[in-house]
Amino acid sequence: MVHGAFRHNDHPMSSLRALQNEFRPTLRLALPLVLAEIGWMTMGVVDTIMVGRLPNSAVAIGATGLGQSLYNIVAIFGAGLLLGLDTFVAQAHGREDMQDARHSLVNGFFLAIALTPLLMLLISFWPTAMHRFGVSGELVEPMRPFLTALNWGTLPLLCYFGLRRYLQAVTVVHPIMFALVSANLVNFVGNWALIYGHLGFPAMGITGSGWSTCFARIYMALVMLATVVYVERKRDRSEWMGEIALDLRRVWQLLALGAPAATQILLEIGAFSGATALCAKLGPVPLSGHEIALNCAAFTFMVPLGISSAAAVRVGQEIGRGDPGKAHLAGWSAVLLGAGFMSCTGLLFLLLPRPIARIFSPDPIVIRVGARLLMVAAVFQLFDGVQTVATGALRGSGDTRTPMLANLVAYWFIGLPAGSVLCFYFGWGALGIWIGLCTGLILIGLALLWTWHTRLRSEAFAPVKASVE
Numbered sequence: 001m002v003h004g005a006f007r008h009n010d011h012p013m014s015s016l017r018a019l020q021n022e023f024r025p026t027l028r029l030a031l032p033l034v035l036a037e038i039g040w041m042t043m044g045v046v047d048t049i050m051v052g053r054l055p056n057s058a059v060a061i062g063a064t065g066l067g068q069s070l071y072n073i074v075a076i077f078g079a080g081l082l083l084g085l086d087t088f089v090a091q092a093h094g095r096e097d098m099q100d101a102r103h104s105l106v107n108g109f110f111l112a113i114a115l116t117p118l119l120m121l122l123i124s125f126w127p128t129a130m131h132r133f134g135v136s137g138e139l140v141e142p143m144r145p146f147l148t149a150l151n152w153g154t155l156p157l158l159c160y161f162g163l164r165r166y167l168q169a170v171t172v173v174h175p176i177m178f179a180l181v182s183a184n185l186v187n188f189v190g191n192w193a194l195i196y197g198h199l200g201f202p203a204m205g206i207t208g209s210g211w212s213t214c215f216a217r218i219y220m221a222l223v224m225l226a227t228v229v230y231v232e233r234k235r236d237r238s239e240w241m242g243e244i245a246l247d248l249r250r251v252w253q254l255l256a257l258g259a260p261a262a263t264q265i266l267l268e269i270g271a272f273s274g275a276t277a278l279c280a281k282l283g284p285v286p287l288s289g290h291e292i293a294l295n296c297a298a299f300t301f302m303v304p305l306g307i308s309s310a311a312a313v314r315v316g317q318e319i320g321r322g323d324p325g326k327a328h329l330a331g332w333s334a335v336l337l338g339a340g341f342m343s344c345t346g347l348l349f350l351l352l353p354r355p356i357a358r359i360f361s362p363d364p365i366v367i368r369v370g371a372r373l374l375m376v377a378a379v380f381q382l383f384d385g386v387q388t389v390a391t392g393a394l395r396g397s398g399d400t401r402t403p404m405l406a407n408l409v410a411y412w413f414i415g416l417p418a419g420s421v422l423c424f425y426f427g428w429g430a431l432g433i434w435i436g437l438c439t440g441l442i443l444i445g446l447a448l449l450w451t452w453h454t455r456l457r458s459e460a461f462a463p464v465k466a467s468v469e
Contacts, residue, residue: 022314022326022329022330022332022333023333023336023337025314025330026307026310026311026314026330026333026334026337027337029168029171029173029310029313029314030306030307030309030310030334030337031306032173032174032176032177033168033173033176033177033306033307033309033310034302034303034305034306034307035177035180035181035306036173036176036177036179036180036181036306037180037302037303037305037306038299038302038303038306039177039180039181039183039184040180040302041298041299041302042184043183043184043187043213043216044068046184046187046188046191047064047068047187047191047209047212047213048061048064048065050188050191050192050195050209051064051191051195051205051206051209054195054205054206059138059139059142060142060205060206062139063139063140063142063143063146063206064143064146064206064209066130066139066143067126067143067146067147067150067206067210068150069273070123070126070130070147071123071126071147071150071151072269073266073269073270073273074119074122074123075119075123075154075157076265076266076269077262077263077265077266078115078116078119078154078158078262079157079158079161079262080258080261080262080263080264080265080266081111081115081254081255081258081259081261081262082108082111082112082158082161082162082165082254082258083165083257083258083261083262083395083400084108084253084254084255084256084257084258084261084400085104085105085108085162085165085166085169085254085258086165086168086169086309086312086313086316086392086395086396087257087312087316087395087396087397087398088100088101088104088250088253088254088257089101089104089105089165089166089169089170089316090169090312090313090314090315090316090317090320090396091316091317091319091320091398092104092320093169093170093171093316093317093320094316094317094318094319094320094321095320095321095322097320098170101166101169101170102232103247103250104166104250104254105162105163105166105228106245107246107247107250107251107254108162108165108166108254109159109162110246110251111162111251111254111255112155112158112159112161112162113155115158116154116155116158119154119158120151120154123147123150123151123154124147124148124151126147127140127143127144127147130143142205142206142207143206145207145210146206146207146209146210147210148210149207149210149211149213149214150210150213150214152214153213153214153215153217153218156214156217156218156220156221157217157221159221159224159225160179160217160220160221160224163221163224163225163227163228164176164179164224166228167224167227167228167231168309168310168313169313169316169317170231171313171317172227172231175223175224175227176224178223179219179220179223179224179227180220182219182223183216183217183219183220183223184216186212186215186216186219187212187213187215187216190208190211190212190213190215190216191208191209191212193208193212194207194208194209194211194212195208195209195212196208257395257398257400258400259400260400260401260403260404261395261400261403261404263404264391264400264403264404264407267404267407267408267411267412268407268411270411271407271411271412271415271416271437271440272294272437274416275290275416275419275433275434275436275437276290276291276294278416278419278420278423278433279430279433282423282429282430285363285365285366285369286369286429286430287430288360288361288363288366288369288370289357289366289368289369289370289372289373289430290369290373290430290433290434291360292356292357292360292361292366292370292373292374293370293373293374293376293377293434295360296349296356296374296377297377297381297384300341300342300345300381301384301388303338303341303342303385304338304341304342304384304385304388304389305388307334307337307338307341307388307389307392308334308338308388308389308391308392308393309392310334310392311330311331311334311335311389311390311392311393311396312392312393312395312396313396314327314330314331314334314396315327315330315331315392315393315396315397316396316397317396318330319396319397319398327396327397328452328455330393331390331393331396331397331452332452334389334392334393335386335389335390335393335449335452337389338385338386338388338389339382339385339386339389341385342381342382342384342385342386343381343382343385345381346377346378346379346380346381346382347378348378349374349375349377349378349381350375350378353370353371353372353374353375353378354367354368354371356370356371356374357370357371357374369430372431373430373431373434376431376434376435376437376438377434377438379438379442380437380438380441380442382445383441383442383444383445383446384441384445385445386445386448386449387403387406387441387444387445387448387449390403390445390448390449390451390452391403391448393452394448394451394452394455397455399451399455402447402448402451403444403448406443406444406447406448406451407444409443410439410440410441410443410444410447411437411440411444414436414439414440414443415436415437415438415439415440415441415443416436416437416440417436418435418436418439419432419433419434419435419436419437419439420432420433420436422435422436423436
């Protein structure tokens with residue numbers, strides 16, 4: 001039974017006012033997280049720009065970009081396994097059970113420590129795998145020490161991620177924004193010192209960029225740890241000491257929620273990586289146009305991604321308070337905010353595709369291809385925003401399987417196969433591939449929007465079952 005802020009028999013105007021009242025708290029939580037996501041993306045952009053000033057720019061950018069992509073496939077999957085913290089901590093905070101919230105954080109740490117050696121081992125195999133796949137040694141050899149440096153930042157990255165999930169779930173979000181924004185400064189100074197050899201350090205080239213990123217991640221983890229200590233300073237130390245114990249059941253519960261979420265992220269990243277590989281077969285011009293459109297879409301995606309995190313927190317907290325009706329309204333407010341922003345960016349892509357493409361390249365042929373793909377991206381912006389935020393709202397309610405299945409079917413069974421047929425059989429080139437991606441995103445957006453809507457009529461808003469041994 002649904003109760004609280006929204007019922008089926010509520011007057012439409014009353015329901016509309018209740019929904020409007022949710023926008024302000026959602027925005028207040030989402031804005032710092034959006035800036036944090038933009039800060040995260042900016043670090044990679046700064047790395048690319050700074051290694052691009054090395055003597056052999058093409059090799060430096062190529063090796064760095066390849067290394068970052070390969071590292072992220074594994075590391076982001078590992079971080080995604082900790083996404084169950086969103087649900088457990090937010091719901092515990094909502095019912096004012098901070099003992100259980102801390103219990104989840106501690107066991108999230110145990111999970112991060114256990115995952116780190118496995119992830120680092122998998123990442124260490126990438127250079128050999130790239131050699132066997134036929135990637136030029138000119139790219140693989142400089143990538144190897146760069147990837148090694150990144151790899152040492154895996155544990156602090158997972159710790160940062162776990163601490164961040166805890167803090168945002170208890171509505172402490174401004175330090176997260178500060179950590180990402182200030183980490184860009186740490187990374188910039190580190191790049192300047194280690195890539196080019198300043199402040200007494202040797203010039204390490206792109207390897208220096210890897211170490212700079214590693215140090216920036218250590219810094220972020222320390223900022224998050226200091227924030228948790230500050231937030232929890234008023235609590236009795238004995239309360240915390242009682243929570244520092246491995247609970248295998250809680251670890252398993254976190255994995256049960258996190259594994260589908262991590263798989264969903266992997267499926268989404270893999271779909272766009274697969275599209276990049278298909279475009280690479282068409283030659284440098286279609287690939288360049290693809291990269292222009294992909295970079296623009298990735299940048300706008302950061303905003304609904306931040307709103308998605310806010311949606312997971314607000315929905316989880318309201319469910320923890322025993323108010324699924326208000327949880328539903330909180331989710332809808334986030335979905336509408338994400339859809340509104342992405343509708344604006346879609347209109348921008350539609351009206352100004354050539355000027356946007358011209359920012360990336362002066363080549364008229366590349367501009368034409370990029371502009372055409374940006375117009376396809378304009379169509380899916382709305383649905384990309386909807387699916388991203390709905391994924392967060394569903395995660396807050398404890399559902400991570402539906403987004404995983406939607407991504408699997410829409411991208412891998414429909415979107416990519418359709419794009420391949422349009423590209424190679426009908427000769428539509430990169431445009432065909434992007435039409436396939438667009439089709440997949442539209443299907444995912446509609447499926448998750450319908451899933452979120454129907455949860456109002458189900459018993460699915462029951463809190464996750466938490467157990468402490």
